[in-house]
Amino acid sequence: MAEVLVYVDHVDGAVRKPTLELLTLARRLGDPVAVHLGPGAEDAAKVLGEHGAVKVLAADAAEFADYLVAPKVDALQAAYDAVSPAAVLVPSSAEGKEVAARLAVRIGSGIITDAVDLAAGDEGPVATQSVFAAGYTTKSRVTKGTPVITVKPNSASPEPAPAAGAVEQLAVSFGEQATGTKVTSRTPRESTGRPELTEAAIVVSGGRGVNGAENFHVIEALADSLGAAVGASRAAVDAGWYPHSNQVGQTGKSVSPQLYIAAGISGAIQHRAGMQTSKTIVAVNKDAEAPIFDLVDYGIVGDLFQVVPQLTEEVKTRKG
């Protein structure tokens, strides 16, 4: 069977969930071969193997951390040369898309970004995209070269499928471009202990209606009662009430959870662009005319400071 390269997103060998989703999708197209760059390949190999990786091509070098993107492209290209895959799948993170983009140019292949589903087709993989702020669903193919496809988080549920997952060292020689952009410092984001926004099954977001940083604890309390991630609209972020890393929408994170709860958010097109593919949408807004109500499965017209704490208490009681 054809091999399919899967680019691994991980933090020091702790594989992030979108990669496991990619392995599941990759198995529809062929045998997944994982590409692990940086430290922790042995730890990663275990979980990658459990999810169907027939092997793990691993490379570690200081260049991956010390310079932006380009060294990773050199490595992914080395994996591509070693395997001649039927497709290359990359998680749709900001960096993932850039790595995929440069690889596509180098190998002269078409690229499809932000796929939300993948299927095998007679003429190669068929990617489903959700475009124009989720107003349209398209089906696309790569027609020249080896399909390079980036896939959004939450596009599939990871299914275990034991495979060998043996680690093989990948030889990488870095090109002249590799050291072009120096990373002079890096400050890791402090963990809140809450689930990762893009990966969470439930997201609770607050908007301008939350009316102040000091009130965001109302949103956080609901999120914590549900084991959810916290999101925010750009209005809330721009006002400095919540970090930009939590922004949901076109220029923030794109989320696709099982449940999305919007509190005090009007539902502007740019916000919708980042959450409209959520499976179930719930909103609390005091304005019955707010456009967000056009999207909801369940909406409450009311004051979030009444509704949200009451909901939080009720969730806690029911969960006992």
Place this chain on the structure above:
Amino acid sequence: MSLRIVVCVKYVPDATGDRRFAEDLTTDRESVDGLLSELDEYAVEQALQISDEADDAEVTVLTVGPEDANDALRKALSMGADKAVHVEDDDLHGTDALGTSLVLAKAIEKTGYDLVICGMASTDGTMGVLPAMLAERLAVPQVTLLSEVSVDGGKVTGRRDGDTATEQLEAALPAVVSVTDQSGEARYPSFKGIMAAKKKPVESLDLDDLDIDGDDVGLEGAWTAVDDAAERPARTAGTVVKDEGEGGKQLATYLAEQKFI
């Protein structure tokens, strides 16, 4: 020595309009008004700020698009850019990302540059890949997704707020930069700016001028094909209730029915 800045700007259908696909499954440019992609305004703004700081700089705005795309160039010129380049050719209709990056790279090389500045993504295709593709094609450093950027002594530095960390980046010019909407509000064109823009030069280039074969671009030359585009079915109307004091509890009951609690 003068600093040559090229800003890539895209003409896109207004996101607040009813965007659709045309029959050939390319973007329907008839149904909705077009405008300069809002995220490219941030790129123009940073270019103008960098140019103000430099001793001697020139800002050229560049677009690849149909005749109407001239509107996007005019907007950027009225914000304060010095001149414009418009790559326009019937054979470009339906060009995908790989093709667009090829055309932009050739046009940038022909124009001459020390610094290329892009928006973080277009508001229509929203791929966010063009800046990285341009760096690859031009063989210069990519310094992308910056929320802060400055240029000094032949170097570009900036802050990138990534998924898991915030990074400080540094590269020597020439380089390709992209900026996010966190980089600073874009200025509004002044009346004077709008009047002055009318007199600024717009150079028009076609594929021949760039030595690009028509077969490498357009719908036929594309590396990707869209086989189907279906309008999302309208969501079945959900339940919307007014809070009469028990709204939170009602919501909890709904969430429990849906097995979220």
